[in-house]
Structure formats: C-alpha cells, structure tokens
Amino acid sequence: MSIPESPAEHDxxxxxLPLLTASAGHLLRTVEVLTAEQIRAASLLPDWTRAHVLVHLARGADSRLRLLTTARGGIDLPQYPDEATRAGEIRQGVLRDTESIRVDLRTSVGELLSAIAEHPAEAWDVPVRWLGGGLRSVRGVLWSLLRELEVHHVDLATSYVPADWPAAFVTRELRNTVSGLKADPAMPPVRISADEEASQRDAGGGPGPLVSGPAADILAWLTGRSQGTALTVDPPGALPRVPAWRQ
Structure with missing residues (x-):
C-alpha cells in the first residue's frame, strides 16, 4: 500500500488503519513469544529494558485514546498532564509482573485501534492537547501511532529490524524526519540520497557530505536505530553525528 502525498489523504x-492493524499485529506476535527473562532484558534504548518499551507503548496508546475521547466531545483530556507524569507511569508500570505488562499492551493497543475504527468522520480535525505540542488535530493520532509501533518494535532488539519496516512507512517517515532535522540547529549539514528515490534531500543548514543507501537504513541512522554501517559517505569519512530522537 502506498501513502498519498496529500496530507488530507495520507492521514x-x-x-x-490497515497499516496500523498490521503493525500492531506484528508487534504483539513478537511480544507474545518473549519469555519473562527476555522482557526484562535490555532494549536498544539507553537505560531501558524491553519492559520499559512495552509499558511506554501501552501508556502511549492510552494517551491517544484520551485524545480521541476529547475529540468526540467528551471531557477535555490532555494527552498527558506533563512529562513527569509520562515518565512516572513508565517507572511504575515496569514494576509489575511480565505477564501483566504483556496483557496491558495487548489491551491498550486493541482498545485504541477499535476507537480509531469507530471515530466519527467529522471529528478527525478537532484540535486536542498534545504533550509538548499544544493544540493540534486529533488526526495526528494515526501517523504518530504507526511511528511508535514501528520504531519501538525495532527497539525491542528481537528479529525485527529496520529492513522489515513497511515501504510506505519508510517513504513518508524519512521525508518527515529529514524535514524536522532541517530545522534543528543541532543537525550538521548533510545531503540525503535514498537508493529508492531519484532526488536528494538536504538536512541541516548549508552544504554537507552526501549520505547514500537504502531508505530504511538512512531512516534508522537518522532516528538513532543504527550506526549507519550500510551507508556510504561522499566525500569519504565518518557519518555526521545526528541529534537524539525523542522516545
């Protein structure tokens, strides 16, 4: 499935929803076969176990359900009251037994997908209160959830790797990521050339080296999910250091 270029269409x-359902299914099947010991093992994220990632995903699903509830005309609920609340929920959540963590994730994601499927068509553009982002359309629940499911599936450090990301996800998320980095003063100058695309993109300000390779590998590098060993740099040298991707 391809993602249309028009914002009104691609969201x-x-x-x-078909992409979200498939992504959630893949993630939950991965989690289902993890042992208790494996769930407590390290993830790819600094200082986070796989349990931290799973709790983060569950609470993130709950937070998006709150936004959908608000958009439907319920009580005015922010995504989270603040960053401290978000972090505290994760710290408390990992203290539970691993089966509770597994069930919690399955329940939260399932409830959110059901809410997305049932959300009234006229309520998709209602502004809601996102954490750190002020008032934005609730439509952002859709893509932000897909990003969370796909990127954090890789963070579980199982057999799911960036090369497994759906092509439709990679195409759009690479575009979004490069656009965001272009406005980030911490991003060094760099030109991006994905093997699957004919054109180059600039990230950071001013001229910089050309980084080339498969789109999924470029996206993984830009989001801190890869060291970029599959990428080439012209002129030859080390890959530029990119800013940390927010968890």
Missing part, C-alpha cells in the same frame, strides 16, 4: 483512517 485518512481508511488509508492508515
């Missing part, structure tokens, strides 16, 4: 639930 339509009819387009993204």
């Amino acid at each position: 339509h639930p009819d387009v993204l």
Whole structure:
C-alpha cells in the first residue's frame, strides 16, 4: 500500500488503519513469544529494558485514546498532564509482573485501534492537547501511532529490524524526519540520497557530505536505530553525528 502525498489523504483512517492493524499485529506476535527473562532484558534504548518499551507503548496508546475521547466531545483530556507524569507511569508500570505488562499492551493497543475504527468522520480535525505540542488535530493520532509501533518494535532488539519496516512507512517517515532535522540547529549539514528515490534531500543548514543507501537504513541512522554501517559517505569519512530522537 502506498501513502498519498496529500496530507488530507495520507492521514485518512481508511488509508492508515490497515497499516496500523498490521503493525500492531506484528508487534504483539513478537511480544507474545518473549519469555519473562527476555522482557526484562535490555532494549536498544539507553537505560531501558524491553519492559520499559512495552509499558511506554501501552501508556502511549492510552494517551491517544484520551485524545480521541476529547475529540468526540467528551471531557477535555490532555494527552498527558506533563512529562513527569509520562515518565512516572513508565517507572511504575515496569514494576509489575511480565505477564501483566504483556496483557496491558495487548489491551491498550486493541482498545485504541477499535476507537480509531469507530471515530466519527467529522471529528478527525478537532484540535486536542498534545504533550509538548499544544493544540493540534486529533488526526495526528494515526501517523504518530504507526511511528511508535514501528520504531519501538525495532527497539525491542528481537528479529525485527529496520529492513522489515513497511515501504510506505519508510517513504513518508524519512521525508518527515529529514524535514524536522532541517530545522534543528543541532543537525550538521548533510545531503540525503535514498537508493529508492531519484532526488536528494538536504538536512541541516548549508552544504554537507552526501549520505547514500537504502531508505530504511538512512531512516534508522537518522532516528538513532543504527550506526549507519550500510551507508556510504561522499566525500569519504565518518557519518555526521545526528541529534537524539525523542522516545
């Protein structure tokens, strides 16, 4: 499935819900076969075990459900009251037994997908209160959830790797990521050339080296999920250091 270029089309639930359902299914199947010991083992994220990642995903699903509830005309609920609340929920959540963590994730993601499927068409553009982002359309629940599911599936450090990301996800998320980095003063100058695309993109300000390779590998490098060993740099040298991707 391809993602349309028009923002009004590519964030339509009819387009993204099949991708979300498939992504969630892949993630939950991975989690289902992890042992208790494996769930407590390290993830790819600094200082986080796999349990931290799973709790983060569950609470993130709950937070998006709150936004959908608000958009439907319920009580005015922010995504989270603040960053401290978000972090505290994760710290408390990992203290539970691993089976509770597993069930919690399955329940939270399932409830959110059901809410997305049932959300009224006229309520997708209602502004809601996102953490750190002020008032934005609730439609952002769709793509932000897909990003969370796909990127954090890789963070579990199992057999799921960036090369497994759906092509539709990689195409759009690479575009989004490069656009965001272009405005980030911490991003060094760099030009991006994905093997699957004919054109180059600039990230950071001013001229910089050309980084080339498969789109999924470039996205993994830019989001801190890879050291970029599959990428080439012209002129030859080390890959530029990119800013940390927010968890």
